[in-house]
Amino acid sequence: MSRSVFHEALRHLALLLILFAVLSPLLWLLLTAFKPYGELFNNPPTILPEAATLVNFTEGWEIGGGKGIMDSLIVSSISTLICLILGFPAAYALARRFPPHGQLSFTILSLRMMPPIVPVIGFYLLFQELALFDTYTGLIIVYTFMNLPLVIWLLAEFMRQIPKSYEEAARVDGATWFQLFRDVLLPLSLPGVLTAGILAMIFAWNEFLFALVLTGDAVITLPKALASFFLFQQPNWGQLGAIGIVAFGPLLLLSYYMQRLLIRSFSIELGGR
């Protein structure tokens, strides 16, 4: 018994050491966000900030972080909303009227596999023609295109778990399509809608290449704002770190939820057959 406790402790120790090594670049960035400019380029570097400061957070917001957060919020939330509005009815049709793992689901999902560098040139030329270059509308269209296949597929997977009898009962009671949607389908598939929505939001929030190529000075999302700091030889790492923490740190809170979701999906997809 005590031997197995010892082994368990050893494994925890190994995991903690690996975890520390893996996360150390991120921890370093976290510490850097609190260092004043003068301390950034010390050689050898200071581990803990000697004169800890919050100035990077206020400056980071002013030099582009604030604009970046606003633009990213606009583009990712609107595109996510459109994905859900277009995707919900399509997913319902796919779940109820087509076999699982059929040709149509596969075709829709395969769009997701395309590397973004392939459509980006086509979009660039098209957007020049349609005056959509460097507009919110343009980027929203592209992010909707990028996320819609996954949203449809995920929602359809969730809806297949809902028993048909609920809808049939509602129809027998004479419910209209809208009532069926509002009172039966939406509440029952809410976890699926939330999951698909969160994923679409994260992907749009993190996206870089489309934003880099398809926008100029009017629309500057977070990843693009951060990348623009790299034009300088010695970027202000403190400001970069501060923006990074504020803009991307909250996503990490979803990590627990995400590993559950992923383990469950892969178990269902591969083990359930």
Place this chain on the structure above:
Amino acid sequence: MTDIAPTLTISRPPAGERAKREKAAERRSTMILLAPALVFLTLMSIWPFAYLLYASFTSYQLAIPIPIEWVGLDNFTKLMGGARFWSSLGITAIFALVAVPLQILAGLGLAMLINSISRGREIYASLFLIPMMLAPIIVGFSWNLFLNPIYGPLNALLRSLGFQPPAWAQSPEWALPTLVAVDVWQWTPLVMIILLAGLRSIPPRVFEAAKVDGSNRVQTFFNIILPMLAPYMVVAFVLRFIDSFKVFDIIYILTRGGPGTSTQNLAYYTYDVGFSRFQFGSAGALSIIQLVLLVVGTTVILSAVRRRSAAGEGGSR
């Protein structure tokens, strides 16, 4: 469709006409439900693709106001005659065929270790997931800072231990291995989570039976765990293979394709040709080559997997 129609006809025997009408109504409603999404997806695939295809057969250059000429396959033949195309193809292949297997190995080790503890599995899984949850751009600049040859912490540590560390992303020999390492760092979590799902699918009685049969740890690993994880490893490999063509952000932030062109994969090369030199003809041709490579590569892998799994099932029965 097929599973609803029979019940309708059976429950209402005389109403053949009505069943037909209901089926037509159902087909119509299916179309109405699907149409908005499918029209959007089709339009947004075909319309830009038409531009891409058109550009790739012409001398389309945005910055230079020369008339656009139809050049046929010139863009493709010129690209394939250049050394840069082949070196960027090689670098894409390194991400697909070196980084991905490393991710599978590291992910397997991590998943086995996490699965072997009895408390706190989910907490470790969540924390190890962090690199994958972050925007690639943040990954890029965390590593850029961490590996900075002058004021970065890693080299400071190595120097204090008496080593003479290289300049990592800025050195000609180390730039590519550095990028591969960062890619492995970022995507091992996905493999880990897929294999954790796989390990969870193995019923405990299988291990008990193996123990009763006197199988030692190594035997259990090779004879039971590995075969049962095989389908999960295949899925992880296919997903990562497809995604390895997408590597761009970390190259942009860590090396800008350099030193020289030593870390340009096909995606970065395409970006460089298209948006630094505005040669949309060549960039379009490069995009189409990548699409073809990806489709062919995925088809080959999937058909190999299907053939092997079919043979495996035939053999075991």
